[in-house]
Amino acid sequence: MGPTGSPDGTERAQAGDFLTTAQGLRLPDTDHSLKAGDRGPTLLEDFHLREKITHFDHERIPERVVHARGSAAHGVFESYGTAASVTKAGFLAGGRQTEVFVRFSTVLGSRGSADTVRDTRGFAVKFYTDEGTFDLVGNNIPVFFIQDGIKFPDVIHAAKPHPDREIPQAQSAHDTFWDFASLHTEATHHVMWNMSDRGIPRSYRTMEGFGVHTFRLVNEAGATSLVKFHWKPAAGVHSLVWEEAQITAGIDPDFHRRDMADGIEAGAFLEYELGIQVMPDDGSDSFEGIDLLDPTKLVPEELAPVQLIGKLTLNRNPTNFFAETEQVAFHTGHLVPGIEVTDDPLMQARLFSYLDTQLTRLGGPNFAQLPVNRPHCPVNDMLRDGMHQTAVHTGLAPYRPNSIDGGKPLVAAAGEGGYVQVARRIEGTPVRANPASFDDHYSQATMFYRSLTPVEQAHIVEAFTFELGKCYEQVIKERELQVLANVDADLCAQVAAGLGLPVPKGRPAQDVVLSSALSQVTTEPGPIAGRKIGVIADAGADLAGIGKLRKAAEKLGATVLVIAPVGGVLADGSREVIVDRTLLTARSVEFDAIVVAGKTTPVSDIKLVLLLQEAFRHLKVLGAWGDGTAVLEAAGISADSPGVVTGPSAAKPFTQQLAAAVGLHRVWDRAPNVMASAVPPASGDAQHA
Ligand code: HDE
Secondary structure, three states: OOOOOOOOOOOOOOOOOOOEOOOOOEOOOOOOOOEOOOOOOEOOOOHHHHHHHHHHHOOOOOOOOOOOOEEEEEEEEEEOOOOOOOOOOHHHOOOOEEEEEEEEEEOOOOOOOOOOOOOOEEEEEEEEEEOEEEEEEEEOOOOOOOOOHHHHHHHHHHHOOOOOOOOOOOOOOOHHHHHHHHHOHHHHHHHHHHHOHHHOEOOHHHOOEEOOOOEEEEOOOOOEEEEEEEEEEOOOOOEOOHHHHHHHHHHOOOHHHHHHHHHHHOOOOEEEEEEEEEEEOOOOOEEOOEEOOOOOOOOOOOOOOOEEEEEEEEEEOOOOHHHHHHOOOOOOOOOOOOEEOOOOHHHHHHHHHHHHHHHHHOOOOOHHHOHHHOOOOOOOOOOOOOOOOOOOOOOOOOOOOOOOOOOOOOOOOHHHOOOOOOOOOOOOOOOOOOOHHHHOOOHHHHHHHHHOOHHHHHHHHHHHHHHHHOOOOHHHHHHHHHHHHOOOHHHHHHHHHHHOOOOOOOOOOOOOOOOHHHOOOOOOOOOOOOOEEEEEOOOOOOHHHHHHHHHHHHHOOOEEEEEEOOOOEEEEOOEEEEOOEEOOOOOHHHOOEEEEOOOOOOOOOHHHHHHHHHHHHOOOEEEEEHHHHHHHHHOOOOOOOOOEEEEOOOOHHHHHHHHHHHHOOOOHHHHHHHOOOOOOOOOOOHHHO
16 A cells, blocks of 8 residues: 555555545545534534645645746657767667656746747756756757846846736737847847747747757767757747737637647657757867857857757656646756756856745755656655655665765765766856857847748748837837847838837848758648648538548548538438537637538638638638639639649549648748738739739
């Protein structure tokens, strides 16, 4: 019998069929409090009532100060062994498999806020290695707002809702954020990424991840290198469009959470490759003129290619959100031999923060004993007692040296797996100052902007115009325009035009070398696993065709959802198709593509027109087979418009073309005609205007 009452000693306090108190006493009733007569007052002696209500009163724990909103999955990391020459970390040796737990998050919003807001995303990975737990606590943006950790409370106070009214929730489009960003110009590069499509990812499956800081890797021989970590998603890097992100925040605030859980449940696992950029550790802490200790700078992949070292697969949903996703505790100081930190002043401060924050959030120093936080290797610490101690330690001597417990636990030399920092010289005079190289706040922001395609640049212009347009203080807008003037004159001019303000003069860097790896627009179709295709159908529709489409989509890991005027089942002789959504419950944002089944009767239902027009405007693939094209035409969408896939039937040529189009993610050719959400619904003529 285990301590929580389970016969197999596991931690689930859910043994036996009968309801009990926390003490295991069987209960005859949990629906009525114990009263003096059925109309009388409640008796103090009702220990069950008091236990039930007391526990309920304490069900919530403090949410994370930042990254409160998140969701997570279990998985496995398989190492290729290609990093073995640069690190002795055992889990990166060839052919090793390591269990992992990954939590994705937004930064600004509270626990119940929407997933699709414009924000940086957290990408925190816990590797349960047999040399101890290694946490890679990264983001989906490779640079950060600040160069020194001491500024973190400032940037977060500025970005969180205003302290008087606690609005707006989960967004940066407000005065205090732009007040800070425009004064604190080292944030400029990160802000450019936030305002780009990277700030509104399509799903966790389609996000890149970055360790941000430079790490120091050490190999068996003691040789060191400086590296940046990258996660490359197998599904490619894709984003929402802004109007879609906003609508989704209301229609389905759990959009990313649902997408990951549904995908894993359907067997469409999330996959990423881990990669490293390797730079020489020559004592300069810089590479090709880039200061590697400055976390507002990235190293372009063209200068240091990302070498792939292993594959991460997220394949299991958590069983209980609170126990796992909420209670998981990441810490940048959870390191293993072969992986060390550098003197990046942002990273140094994090080494303090992540342990400290768990004391409040998880109520004491024993959070490492929670199931999700337990290492998957032997633990023999001399930490004792404290709140919520669940271990029953034996022995008398949790101190060293001792003779009573046989001198144990022993300390391990490096050869025995002990974590011995590589020798490095540390000296200096105490100062509160940055090196001069940290003063360049603009050149990489310029590089990022100019490396993107015109449609991605246009999205940045729209995002700045939207966010600054939400500010009340004129002086803040003007100051941010001055920042943009130092990034790119054209960007600044376009945003200024949108705000109706004069264009300030700046001095943007002239000679930046561009990096095409920063753009996420691709011409090669990617995989479509986890994507959702909506099929418009009605009672007379070609149900056999829907069957063919579903079979083809499921083979590729995508899901087909049938949308009909009313719920229930569509039947045609012995063939039956279940209706998944009605025109009342469907909104275009749920789907990556919408196709019309052949033989569906064209109707002018405004909800159907809106569904198709919205998908069109959000640059999604549309399609129809057979005479289904008439339904598109009835909604004002010409079958010859870019990104409209048609065919005589739902046979292979049609489904193949559809999959390839969805694999390109968006119909970028349509973008010039539908840019900005203010454009009226596209008519057949307007599309070609
Ligand atoms: Fe965090 N950060 N952070 N951060 N961070 C937290 O730790 C902090 C920074 C990141 O899913 C907190 O357990 C400081 C950079 C992620 O549980 C807290 C500084 C990067 C997560 C904290 C930084 C991150 C956190 C809140 C400046 C990207 C979510 C709860 C020195 C490389 C982890 C917690 C999860 C969470 C502090 C800067 C990423 C308060 C002081 C840079 C992904 O400790």
